[in-house]
Amino acid sequence: MRLADRMISIGTESAFEAAARARALEATGRSVIHLEIGEPDFDTPANVREAAKRALDTGKTHYPPFAGIPELRSAIATDTAARRGFAPDPANVFVTVGGKGVMYYAILALVNAGDEVIVPDPGYPIYESVTRFVGGVPVAIPIRQENQFRMDPDELASLVTDRTRLIVINSPANPTGGVLTRGDLERIAEIALRHDLAVLSDEIYSRILYDGEEHTSIAALPGMIERTIVLDGFSKTYAMTGWRLGYGIVPADLAPGFGRLLINSVSGATTFAQWGAVEALRGPQDDVGAMVAEFRARRDLVVDGLNAIPGLRCLRPAGAFYAFPEVAGTGLTGAELAERLLAEVGVSVLAGTAFGTVGTNHVRLSYANSRENLAEALRRIRAVVEPLIASGAGTR
Numbered sequence: 001m002r003l004a005d006r007m008i009s010i011g012t013e014s015a016f017e018a019a020a021r022a023r024a025l026e027a028t029g030r031s032v033i034h035l036e037i038g039e040p041d042f043d044t045p046a047n048v049r050e051a052a053k054r055a056l057d058t059g060k061t062h063y064p065p066f067a068g069i070p071e072l073r074s075a076i077a078t079d080t081a082a083r084r085g086f087a088p089d090p091a092n093v094f095v096t097v098g099g100k101g102v103m104y105y106a107i108l109a110l111v112n113a114g115d116e117v118i119v120p121d122p123g124y125p126i127y128e129s130v131t132r133f134v135g136g137v138p139v140a141i142p143i144r145q146e147n148q149f150r151m152d153p154d155e156l157a158s159l160v161t162d163r164t165r166l167i168v169i170n171s172p173a174n175p176t177g178g179v180l181t182r183g184d185l186e187r188i189a190e191i192a193l194r195h196d197l198a199v200l201s202d203e204i205y206s207r208i209l210y211d212g213e214e215h216t217s218i219a220a221l222p223g224m225i226e227r228t229i230v231l232d233g234f235s236k237t238y239a240m241t242g243w244r245l246g247y248g249i250v251p252a253d254l255a256p257g258f259g260r261l262l263i264n265s266v267s268g269a270t271t272f273a274q275w276g277a278v279e280a281l282r283g284p285q286d287d288v289g290a291m292v293a294e295f296r297a298r299r300d301l302v303v304d305g306l307n308a309i310p311g312l313r314c315l316r317p318a319g320a321f322y323a324f325p326e327v328a329g330t331g332l333t334g335a336e337l338a339e340r341l342l343a344e345v346g347v348s349v350l351a352g353t354a355f356g357t358v359g360t361n362h363v364r365l366s367y368a369n370s371r372e373n374l375a376e377a378l379r380r381i382r383a384v385v386e387p388l389i390a391s392g393a394g395t396r
Contacts (some may be wrong), residue, residue, distance in 0.1 A: 006133060006135075009129075009132040009133050010129055010130075010132065010133045011125055011126075011128065011129030011132070012125070012129070018036040018338075018348060018349075018350055018354075019034065019036050019037050019348070021342070021348075022034055022036060022342060022348035025342065025346065026346075030346050031346050032342075032346040032347075032348055033346060033347050033348065033369065033373050033376060033377045033380070034348050034369065035347060035348055035349050035365045035366050035367070035369060035374075035377060036348045036349055036350050036364075036366065037366060037368075038174060038236075038320075038321070038322065038366050038368065039235075039241045039366075039368055040236065040239040040241070040291065040321070040368050041368050041369055041370065042239040042287075042291050042294075043239060044238060044239050044240050044243070044276075045238060045239070045280070045283075045284075045287040045288075047279055047283045047284065048238060048240070048276045048277075048279050048280045048283070049276065050279075051275055051276045051278065051279035051283075052272050052273060052275060052276035052279075054275070055271070055272035055275035055276070056272045060271050060272050060275055061271060061272060062271060063267065063268060063271070064095075064268040064269065064270075064271040064274060065268065066259060066262050066263050066267060066268045067093070067094045067095065067259055067262065067268075068093065068094060068095025068247070068268070068269065068274060069095075069271065069274045069275070069278075070090070071274075071275075071278050072095055072274045072275075072277050072278050072281075073090040073091075073093040073094075073095065074090050075277075075278050075281040075282055076088075076090070076093045076095075076247055076249070076281065077089070077090045077093055078281075079281045080230075080249060083206070083207075083215070084203075084206075084215070084217040084219065084220055084230075085216075085217065085220040086217070086219055086220040086225055088225070088249045089252070091252075091255065092249060092250050092251070092252055092255050093247060093248075093249055094247060094248045094249075094250065094255075094258055094259065094262060095245065095246075095247050095268075095269045095274060095277075096233075096245075096246045096247060096248060096262065096266075096269060097244050097245070097246070097266050097269050097270075098233065098235070098244045098245070098246045099202070099204050099231050099232070099233040099235065099246035100126055100246070101246055101248075101262075101265075101266070102200075102229065102231040102233075102246055102247070102248035103126055103127060103130055103200065103202075103231065104130050104261075104265075105248070105258050105261040105262065105265075106166075106198075106200050106229045106231075106248065106250070106254075106258075107127075107130045107131055107134055107136065107166070107200070108130070108134055108261060109254060109257045109258060109261060110165055110166055110198055110254075111131060111134050111135075111136040111165050111166060112135070112136070112165070113134075113135030113136070114135065114136070114137065114163060115136045115137065115163055115164075115165040115166075116136065116137045116138075116139050116161060116163045116164045116165060117131040117136050117137070117138050117139065117164075117165060117166045117167075117168060118138075118139045118140075118141055118156065118159055118160070118164060118166070118167045118168065119131065119138045119139070119140060119141070119168045120140075120141055120143045120151060120168065120169070120170060120173065120356075121140035121141060121142055121143060121355070121356030121357060121358045121359075122143055122175055122176060122324070122352060122355035122356040122358050122359040122362070123143065123168070123170060123173070123174075123175075123355055123356060124170060124174050124175075124202065124355070125354060125355060125356075127168045127200075128140075128356075136165070137163070139159055139164070140356060140357070140358075141155060141156055141159055142155070142358050143173070143176060143178065143358060144358065145315060145324075145326060148178060148315065149173065149176035149177065149178030149315065149317075149324070150178050150179070150180055150181070150184055151169065151180060151184060151188065153184060153187035153188055153191065156188060156191055157191050160191065160195050160197070164195065164197055165197065165198065166197065166198045166199070166200060167188065167191075167192060167197055167198070167199050167200070168199075168200045168202065169185075169188065169199060169200070169201050169202065169218065170201075170202040170203075171185075171201075171202075171203070171205075171206075171215075171319070172205040172206070172208060172209060172215075172317075172318065172319025172320040173205075173319075173320065174204075174205070174320055174322060174355075175322050175324050175350070175352070175354075175355045175359070175364040176315075176317065176322065176324045177299075177315075177317020177318060177319055177320045177321075177322050177323065177324065178317065178318065178319075179209065179213055179318040179319045180216075181216075182216045185216055185218045185221060186221060188218060189218055189221045189222075189223070189224050192224070192227060193223050193224075193227075196227075197227070198227050198228070198229070199218055199224070199227060199228045199229070200228075200229045200231065201217060201218050201219060201228055201229065201230050201231065202231045203215070203217060203230055203231060203232050204231060204232055204233055204235070204236055204246075205236055205319055205320040205321075206232065206237075207236075207237040207288060207292065208236060208237065208292055208295060208319055208320055208321060209292070209318065209319045210292075210295075210296045210299065210317075210318055210319065211296075211318065213318050213319060217230060219249065225251065226251050226252075226253075227251060228251070229248055229249070229250050229251070229254065230248065230249040230250075231246065231247075231248055232246065232247055232249075233245055233246030233247060234246070234277050234280055236320075236321075237280075237288055238277075238280045238287075238288065239291065240276075240277070240280070243270075243273045243276065243277070244269070244270070244273070245269055245270075245273055245274065245277050295321045295367065295368070297371070298321070298367040298368075298369075298371060298374055299316070299317060299321070299323070299367055300316075301367075301371055301374055301375065301378075302314075302323050302365060302367045302374055302378070303315075303316045303317075303323055305374075305375070305378035306323065306325045306365075306378070306381075309378075309381060309382050309385050309386070310329070310385070310386065310389045311327065311329035311330040311331075311385050311388065311389050312325050312326070312327055312329065312330070312381075312385065313325060313326045313329065314326070321366060321367050321368045322364055322365065322366055322367070323364070323365045323367060324352065324359070324362050324363075324364050324365075325362060325363060325365070326361055326362055327361055327362060327363055328361040329389075330385050330388045330389070331388055332388070333351075333353075333360055333361060334351045334352040334353060334359060334360060334361055334362045334363045335351035335352075335353055335360075337351075337363055337384075337385075338350060338351045338363050339351075340384055341363075341380070341381060341384055344384055345380035345381070345383055345384055346380065347377045347380050347381060349363045349364060349365050350363060350364040351363060351364075352364060365377075
């Protein structure tokens with residue numbers, strides 16, 4: 001069967017492929033610790049599950065309105081006003097099948113063939129993949145460890161051309177856990193306003209912050225609600241990955257087109273799952289607080305443990321649930337170390353190059369796993385890395 005030419009340009013998400021390899025190894029009887037997938041290991045809160053069950057039992061199993069049930073769109077707007085400092089019209093809120101839907105629809109609606117999209121490197125790979133798929137040109141902005149894994153607005157400004165159409169930002173960020181400051185966002189907003197650019201702001205980890213960090217949405221800054229697509233969802237904050245629910249808050253001018261793309265692709269997100277999401281936003285938030293507190297403890301366990309291993313250097317992330325250690329001191333690239341960790345000691349991590357070229361000397365670990373498993377993973381990582389240092393293969 002001959003595939004369309006456009007299929008050459010579409011990429012993938014390496015985490016799923018790495019997880020499949022790890023599960024195949026596990027099926028042979030090997031012990032594998034999974035640190036590759038960005039999925040909370042907690043159960044969805046009980047009140048959310050019960051709300052979805054009630055929805056099923058009361059017949060909420062029919063087609064939803066394509067943009068989402070009114071109760072959920074209203075709850076999202078109310079939550080946004082409380083947490084992000086701007087109050088969207090519920091008419092501009094769209095419930096999607098996972099957060100990827102927001103990326104896909106936004107890029108499809110805004111980017112013509114040859115248009116440039118500035119994407120973070122390292123960054124979530126789907127930004128670049130979808131840009132190429134629609135005929136756009138991804139332009140990577142390096143996200144460097146020496147800048148605390150924050151986007152440099154001066155470097156951003158230098159990358160803008162007359163073909164630039166969209167800037168993608170992600171804070172807190174996957175894979176680094178970096179968090180943009182309000183000052184960073186103000187400078188990015190100034191660039192977007194000066195050049196009449198749209199911004200896709202991926203805020204899926206906005207509730208997972210540590211050490212007093214507070215989330216700022218670029219859409220709340222003056223002049224930005226009219227040019228920003230905010231992406232969020234329920235997978236990370238409420239441990240609802242399998243529910244496949246995300247949402248976009250879009251400028252009014254984009255809303256009609258965004259809706260048509262929803263209709264043409266999925267018709268609407270699962271009805272009874274949306275009722276569970278209403279409860280997630282409107283119900284008690286204790287489970288979210290407890291989950292974030294546990295992630296913070298795990299972060300400290302992982303970062304301290306990695307930094308105690310010669311040859312590794314890891315910044316303490318301010319948000320999300322990923323560590324992105326530099327491994328150049330081992331004498332191996334991130335890809336080489338990831339391969340050896342899985343093959344030799346059954347620790348499944350991702351090579352930094354799964355997220356762009358800047359991550360060549362990094363690996364990504366998700367600490368969405370138990371402290372017991374994380375401690376064992378650190379022991380196994382040390383068992384691989386220490387002999388490299390002892391042999392002189394690596395340098396600190």
